[in-house]
Amino acid sequence: MNYYLIAGEASGDLHASNLMKEIKLLDKSAKFRCWGGDRMEKQEGELVKHYRDLAFMGFIEVLLNIKTILKNIKFCKKDILKNKPDALILIDYPGFNLRIAKFAKKHGIKVFYYISPQVWAWKKSRVHTIKKVVDRMFVILPFEKEFYKKYDYDVDFVGHPLLDEIFSVVTDKHDVFLKKHSLSNKPLITLLPGSRKQEISKILKVMLEIISVYPDYQFVIAGAPSIPKDFYKKHTSDLEIKIIYNHTYDLLKHSKAAIVTSGTATLETALLETPEVVCYKGSFLSVQIAKRIIKIKYISLVNLIMDREIVKELIQNDLNFDNLKTEMDMILFNIPYREKMHDNFKLLKEKLGVAKASKNTARLIVDHLKYATKTQRLKDSQRKIQDYS
Secondary structure (H helix, E strand, C coil): CEEEEEECCHHHHHHHHHHHHHHHHHCCCCEEEEEECHHHHHCCEEEEEEHHHCCCCCHHHHHHCHHHHHHHHHHHHHHHHHHCCCEEEEECCHHHHHHHHHHHHHCCCEEEEECCCCCCCCCCCHHHHHHHHCCEEEECCHHHHHHHHCCCCCCEECCCHHHHHHHCCCCCCHHHHHHHCCCCCCCEEEEECCCCHHHHHHHHHHHHHCHHHCCCCEEEEEECCCCCHHHHHHHHCCCCCEEEECCHHHHHHCEEEEEEECCHHHHHHHHCCCCEEEEECCCHHHHHHHHHHCCCCCCCHHHHHHCCCCCEEEEHHHCCHHHHHHHHHHHHHCHHHHHHHHHHHHHHHHHHCCCCHHHHHHHHHHHHHHHHHHHHHHHHHHHHHHHHC
8 A cells, every 4th residue: 555644743753653663564565655754764754845844833933934835735735646645644733734635535535644633722613624534533632532522523542652652762771871971970951942943942042041050950952853953052052061862752761850842742751750841932923823712721731631730831921030940949859749740640641541552543544444445346346247237
């Protein structure tokens, strides 16, 4: 089978690559063409465009880059028609992917959606579009199945892919890890300022302000794969702070605390049971628009899944030196506060429940396609019989 996958950011690249790996085990003839990143390419995916050229964050940023986005959509449609895939697999990234889903459905291509758009947060009207153009939706958050059920749409809850990814990590012993990366013996604090240049520019500056307050700790930036070291260096100036790539889980596992930009990383940090404070700062206009149309109580996946605040969220003007220091003091020095956060992280794991999301999704996709192919062959045979009779 020929599969066409579209992921628009780093987390999508990760989850799509794991899905591709599982599909290959079930479908030995599988061929992949994809929009994504390095991980998908390593799974023998023929990369059309890298997600670093696709990731635009915020309403204003999208408007400023609308010509590029529309150009990419037009190119994607042509590329799909040219390559005629048996299946289109979409990973989150709804603004782009739902347009492509409509197009693919119109041209008789099977459409699978892995990791639902967050329609429960905003643009609930998108559910009606999804029902029309998506053949099978695979959700990763436990409350999403019930949400779609309200709209009479049956979806498959496959578990959260991060459970497999994180629990499969084998980390070095603490002293070995420190030595390998030329780190001191001071306790670690990991900074995750995001995966897009726009958010890094706004958020990293505030994160770095508190370093001088904690001389007994060493701070490390977990580098995003698509961001060059020189970009971080522009913001760190004369600070002695290491930037480490491709070892984020190891860093978090060995860290006393983490300061994390809102996104998938907040959940990754919690699943690794590292106490964290969540940060977010976007353009003023984008955030004002978001406040009016996004109807959720929290921005971090951790709090959304638990439906209560278990990690502090510092958003926009609340993300400042004083507030960040206050929360870091609680995380580092208030033992009952740390223990309560750890207990909540354990409850979070229990709530996420099912593991093997990539394997479950791959099986459902391959079985669906096999059944569809078998059914089509049967119809073709019946049609031939009718023609001869």
